Every structure is written in C-alpha cells, then in structure tokens.
Amino acid sequence: MSSQFSQMSLRADLVRIAQWVRPDSSVLDLGCGDGALLGHLKQTKGIRGVGVEISDARVLSCVQRGVHVIQQNLEDGLAMFDDQQFDTVVLSQTLQSMHRTEHILREMVRVAREAIVSFPNFGYWPHGWSILRGRMPVTGQMPYDWYDTPNIHLCTLKDFERLAAKFDFTILERATFNDEQEVKSLAGWRSTLAAYRFTAAQS
Amino acid sequence: MKTTPSAQDAPHALTAVAHGSVGVVHTQYMHFDEPLPLVSGQTLEAYDLAIETYGTLNAQASNAVLICHALNASHHVAGVAADNPDDIGWWDNMVGPGKPVDTDIFFVIGINNPGSCFGSTGPASIRPETGKPWGAAFPVLTVEDWVQAQARVADRLGVKTFAAVMGGSLGGMQALSWAMTLPERVAHSVVVASTPRLSAQNIAFNEVARRAIITDPEFHGGDYYAHGVVPRNGLSVARMVGHITYLSDDDMAEKFGRTQRAPAAGGAYHYGYGVEFEVESYLRYQGEKFSKYFDANTYLLITRALDYFDPARETEGDLARALKPATADFLLVSFTTDWRFAPARSREIVRALLQNGQPATYAEIDAPHGHDAFLLDDARYHGVMRAYFSRIAAGLTQLNREVQS
Numbered sequence: 001m002s003s004q005f006s007q008m009s010l011r012a013d014l015v016r017i018a019q020w021v022r023p024d025s026s027v028l029d030l031g032c033g034d035g036a037l038l039g040h041l042k043q044t045k046g047i048r049g050v051g052v053e054i055s056d057a058r059v060l061s062c063v064q065r066g067v068h069v070i071q072q073n074l075e076d077g078l079a080m081f082d083d084q085q086f087d088t089v090v091l092s093q094t095l096q097s098m099h100r101t102e103h104i105l106r107e108m109v110r111v112a113r114e115a116i117v118s119f120p121n122f123g124y125w126p127h128g129w130s131i132l133r134g135r136m137p138v139t140g141q142m143p144y145d146w147y148d149t150p151n152i153h154l155c156t157l158k159d160f161e162r163l164a165a166k167f168d169f170t171i172l173e174r175a176t177f178n179d180e181q182e183v184k185s186l187a188g189w190r191s192t193l194a195a196y197r198f199t200a201a202q203s
Numbered sequence: 204m205k206t207t208p209s210a211q212d213a214p215h216a217l218t219a220v221a222h223g224s225v226g227v228v229h230t231q232y233m234h235f236d237e238p239l240p241l242v243s244g245q246t247l248e249a250y251d252l253a254i255e256t257y258g259t260l261n262a263q264a265s266n267a268v269l270i271c272h273a274l275n276a277s278h279h280v281a282g283v284a285a286d287n288p289d290d291i292g293w294w295d296n297m298v299g300p301g302k303p304v305d306t307d308i309f310f311v312i313g314i315n316n317p318g319s320c321f322g323s324t325g326p327a328s329i330r331p332e333t334g335k336p337w338g339a340a341f342p343v344l345t346v347e348d349w350v351q352a353q354a355r356v357a358d359r360l361g362v363k364t365f366a367a368v369m370g371g372s373l374g375g376m377q378a379l380s381w382a383m384t385l386p387e388r389v390a391h392s393v394v395v396a397s398t399p400r401l402s403a404q405n406i407a408f409n410e411v412a413r414r415a416i417i418t419d420p421e422f423h424g425g426d427y428y429a430h431g432v433v434p435r436n437g438l439s440v441a442r443m444v445g446h447i448t449y450l451s452d453d454d455m456a457e458k459f460g461r462t463q464r465a466p467a468a469g470g471a472y473h474y475g476y477g478v479e480f481e482v483e484s485y486l487r488y489q490g491e492k493f494s495k496y497f498d499a500n501t502y503l504l505i506t507r508a509l510d511y512f513d514p515a516r517e518t519e520g521d522l523a524r525a526l527k528p529a530t531a532d533f534l535l536v537s538f539t540t541d542w543r544f545a546p547a548r549s550r551e552i553v554r555a556l557l558q559n560g561q562p563a564t565y566a567e568i569d570a571p572h573g574h575d576a577f578l579l580d581d582a583r584y585h586g587v588m589r590a591y592f593s594r595i596a597a598g599l600t601q602l603n604r605e606v607q608s
Binding site for chain 1: 550553554557558560562563564565566567568569583586587590591593594597
C-alpha cells in the first residue's frame, strides 16, 4: 500500500527514473530534495541510496524519511565520492540551475556507471511563441520570471544531446513528458521535461 | 569534586531546563575488580565508575543509548544533581522527556570515564597499594580503553546492543571507536563535531595546555596532592587556551570585540599588563573557575587521549579500512564555524564510510558558535537529532511488533 502511494505521489520524471534503476543497486541522488525518489527506490527496489542536498529543511525531511543524506553544496563538486562508487547517479531537475554544468556531468559519469539527468525543455513550443511575442517564457515547468529564476543554464533536447556527444557520452534512453504525461512524438517541441540515461563508455 | 559543570560552560546551557527535564538524578557507583588491560600495555587492576541513567530499559533491552563525554564533562548528562540544584547535566538540552534523545523512549546511560575526576577512578583517587593518590603513576588511558570500560558497565546493566552510542567532540571519537571495536553492540553511531584524528595544530594546542600545567611550580611532577597544593595557574592557563579553540572568531568578535573592561578616563588604555579587554577578563574567569574543580592530572590524561586517537594508524592511514568492521548506521554532524574539529574532518569520516558503502547521514549545520555549538540548542541541529532518534525509535517499535507476533 505505502509503496503504491509513494509511486502515485512521485513526479512523472521520477517514476520513469525509478524504472531505470536496477533492484538492489546503489544510487546517488544529487539534489535529492526531500528524499522522495530514494525513499521510493528503497521501498520498491531495495536499493542502497544516498542523497546530496544543501537545504537544511530538505535534509531534515530526508532524515525523517530514513533516507541517508549528505549535506553539501553540489557546486563544490563530488570530491566526497570515489570513482565508480555507485551503480547509478541521478540529477533530477537540477542541471539547469547549476553554474558548472560541464563539470557536474563529467563528475556524474566518474562516480557512477550510469547517469540519469532530467531538466525542463526550453524547446517546448509555447516558449518560442512567448519569445516571438517579446516575452521570456514562464510556464509550469519553468514558473519563474527572468529576474527571479534559479535556472541559469536552460537547454533544449538537441542542446543536451550535442553536449553529450561532445563528451562522448552514450545515451541509453530518453523519456519526455508534458504535464506528467509521456510524450512520444515531436518531443523536441511538445515536451516540457526530459530525462536521459547515459554512460561515459561508448557502446 | 562534587559539582559537575556544563561541559564547556556554555552560556545557553541553562535555558532548556524548565521543561522536559529528567528531574533530580542520583549518581550510581560501580566497582570493578576484574583488571582492565590498557592499550599502553599497563593494567588498571580495580576501579570505580560513576554513572547516571535516565528512562527505563525495555524488556528486549533494545532501547539503550550511551552518551560519551568530552574533555571536561562527566556522567551527569541530564537532569539536576540530587546534591546541588544548580548542577544541571551538560547535555540537558539534548536528553530528557520529549527532547531529541527522548528518555520516555530510550534508556540513556552516562558514564564518567576512568581517568576523569567526577567520581570515577582517576589520578586524584587513592591508590590501594600505597594509600596515597595515584598522581603521576596513574596509567595513560586511551579512547579504546574507555570503550572497554564502558562496555563493562553495559554488561552490568544488561545492555548487549546499544540502539545508539553518541557523543560530541572527544565523545564522538568514543562513538566512532565503539562502532569499530565492538560493532555487534552498536546499532547507530552518532558522531557530533568530531574528527578521525587530531591535526598537528590540535596537538599543538594540547601541548601548550600541558606545558602550562607541568611547568607550574606547584605541579610537583604530578604528585601535588602530597604537597597539599594544586597547579592552579597552569591549569587555568590550559583552560584559557582550550577555551579559545571552542569559540569561533565571529563569536568572540560579537561577544567581546575590542571592548575594554574598565577603561581609564575618556576611554583611554591603561598602558599596562592587567586586564585591559573584556576577552581577557572572560578567559581569566573561565580559567580560574575551571582550576577550582578540575584535576590537573586528568587534564593531561584526557588531552593525551585526544592526541593518541587515530584508528587509521592501524591501517596505514586508511580510514575506510579502519571503519570497515563497523555495522552501525552513522549520523555525523559538524558546525560550519567549528575550527577545532572543522567540517572537513567530519567529511573525512563520511567519505570513508561511503567508500565502504556503509550507511551514513551527514548534516553540516551553519551555526556561529564554533566547536561549542554541539552543546547549544540550535533548531536545525536539534531537528536533525530528533528526526534521527525518532527513526531509531520507530525501528524499535517495529522490532517489538515482530518479536510479539
């Protein structure tokens, strides 16, 4: 019952990310928030997980949930973690607000065999429409005004895929969403959110 | 040595007493005849330990929490001493009914370590062979020795496995040592404001403190008891040095700044060497107060125990390998302005645990009070402690149900 509940209350991208994680594996969740994903994975897949989180309130939520968490600023890097220490590393809806985008992506594939990121898709068509009308887009997935946004490195699906190619990452899977619904066609325009699973190794 | 001060004489330690106190508490004494073999190769033939307990041990004996004390604290962790209403336990804001370590749920044990001076056998105790105080002849004890002594108390109390062993600073080292040396007896290890080993700078401060004591003319090679004197000046200076390391630069700036104690006319300096600044007055007061209740030989012994603690020494400096035997779930807490045992030192422990894939949670509390912060009532710090112990309590309840069904 409780696992069904947590599945239902989990964001769509997190549900998909959870499906990508193997049972009984080890998972590092960067910017783990209140620990919802790790709590869910622990209950449903028996993973050994640890999160990284900077906010005092969210660290407290993790402890209340019984999720192991390390309080640290992600911008300080992942020096705390050894090479290939985890099976999977997750960075969900955080990439767009990080200063050192390239650094964190490289660090992710250093500390884990597989990496998963999710981020809002700037290529979502109403964004373009908004810009044509002379305004910065403000939508459900990116609900911030331009002067008050934590999102400093927004990208489109194609942008991310080009960066992944530059780093020789192998993208294993992609999932795209619009308002909690999975988007299968014309994802570059129609999705508000994307999740990728990738590795450093060429396959 | 009747009065036990709050550990660092923390200014806020008295605020949380009104509600949630365990109430009036009585010290119990346990005598041990079985010799305690020490890391140094020496043996403590027989000894007494002073302890306090709060709460009730449950039928499964699964709810015991051991609180380990730091340099100048004792077994008097919580509540009000029966013989002195002003003597409130040094971690009273943490331990009590409804407090983060809830004595309505947990059976909490405080033990005065051997070598200390609050009722347990130490350098000031009478040595049976001579009928005189041990003095300089008292063996040097280590953190590992304390863990063994504490384990014997647990045996007597019927505690096989602790729900948690916890401590701050030197107490955190004991919690860490428990998890490594008696892994099967520790379910959770709570290590606050601690370090896996002292740095050269830490040892240097300890050495200054020890030299102040040893070079005091009244020290008499450690046998000052026979002369009816105490190396009060040396002990006082030792405490002053230590105290500086407990506070942050910001904290001192805010508390004292450059405020003059009693300026001459027009705010002028006195151009002399008496107390000019408030901070000097404060440190002298702390030093003098301390020198009246603490034993100088104990100060030497405990600072040495701090210096010697280095579990990774056995594993060529590899802390992860040293921690490998541990099976506990770990909570580590550090404070951003603690420069005595800075957050980086706690992160070393976290990193080593992660290398082993051992379960660890780490909270880095942004608090202004330096090393002393571990004794203070900070909402974020206590929130994390409360949440962690609630999870431990939930685990006990579940275990209890499984046992019954």
